[in-house]
Amino acid sequence: MINYDEVSQKYKNMNIEVPTKDMIKTPEQIEGIRQAGIINNMVLDEVSKHIHQGMSTQDIDDIVYKKTIELGGIPAPLNYEGFPKSCCTSINDAVCHGIPSDKDILQNGDIINVDCTTIYKGYYADASRTFCIGNCSEETKRFVKVCKESLDLAVKNLKPYSRLRDIGYYIESYVKKHGYTVVHEIGGHGVGVGFHEDPFIYHYGRKNTGMVLFPGMVFTIEPMINEFSREVFLDADNEWTIYTMDGGLSCQFEYTVLLTETGVEILSK
Ligand code: MF3
Ligand code: CO
Ligand code: CO
Numbered sequence: 001m002i003n004y005d006e007v008s009q010k011y012k013n014m015n016i017e018v019p020t021k022d023m024i025k026t027p028e029q030i031e032g033i034r035q036a037g038i039i040n041n042m043v044l045d046e047v048s049k050h051i052h053q054g055m056s057t058q059d060i061d062d063i064v065y066k067k068t069i070e071l072g073g074i075p076a077p078l079n080y081e082g083f084p085k086s087c088c089t090s091i092n093d094a095v096c097h098g099i100p101s102d103k104d105i106l107q108n109g110d111i112i113n114v115d116c117t118t119i120y121k122g123y124y125a126d127a128s129r130t131f132c133i134g135n136c137s138e139e140t141k142r143f144v145k146v147c148k149e150s151l152d153l154a155v156k157n158l159k160p161y162s163r164l165r166d167i168g169y170y171i172e173s174y175v176k177k178h179g180y181t182v183v184h185e186i187g188g189h190g191v192g193v194g195f196h197e198d199p200f201i202y203h204y205g206r207k208n209t210g211m212v213l214f215p216g217m218v219f220t221i222e223p224m225i226n227e228f229s230r231e232v233f234l235d236a237d238n239e240w241t242i243y244t245m246d247g248g249l250s251c252q253f254e255y256t257v258l259l260t261e262t263g264v265e266i267l268s269k
Helices: 004-013 027-050 057-070 138-156 164-177
Strands: 088-091 094-096 111-120 123-132 188-190 197-201 218-221 224-226 232-234 242-244 250-252 255-259 264-268
Touching (some): 027 057, 027 111, 027 123, 027 255, 027 264, 057 088, 057 111, 094 111, 094 224, 094 250, 111 138, 111 250, 123 250, 123 264, 138 164, 138 218, 138 224, 138 250, 138 255, 164 197
Antiparallel strands (some): 088 111, 094 242, 111 123, 123 255, 188 218, 255 264
């Protein structure tokens, strides 16, 4: 574990914002979150194995609930601030927080993001994957690939004592280069002891700016990228689901990552 006070002072002297002490997880907390990450990956693997054209998003929710409970976990979304289901299922122009329903049937050519968060022995891990259903167009497959690559690029460039806004810089510059846009309104977050902790993780920004990131921090990176405009709106009926303003596709991948003294450990993906 780092000497928080000493390291913080060094960066404060350089006028660089530092994380608060509670953003640095203890070795015991890290081990707990690591276990939650293993379970969360197993839940997402179960979804990956069974997802197919013709099934409903409620069927996906049933898989998530059943597998999570079987593994001794709790699906964190269920009853979280009134959210009614165990995972989020966001199809095509849904950016995030889609609510599973037996009325929503996966169609050939759809893309769908399934976002799972598991609580295990009190610790949280959060990750999501986007799936192509049936035969997606080459353009759609390219779009999904660029989204995943933008996240992998941000992780590849992440190191202890990186600056927070570098994450967004790598994501947005890569996405823009390929002709797509990044949603700004929703970001990643600290995670582990709670579901959504500080800091807010931007998916856009200027290099070499923002808070310095210390070893022991655990947070999500979860870029939402749009095919056309980055503008979004909130579903007025359910007050959860976010959609693209122009009806274009939106894609997302999410990892829970741990910053170590030497690099990055992906705890859930
Ligand atoms: N898993 C989402 C995230 O990545 C949060 C979902 S909140 C819910 O932060 F209530 F919609 F489940
Ligand atoms: Co998240
Ligand atoms: Co999530």
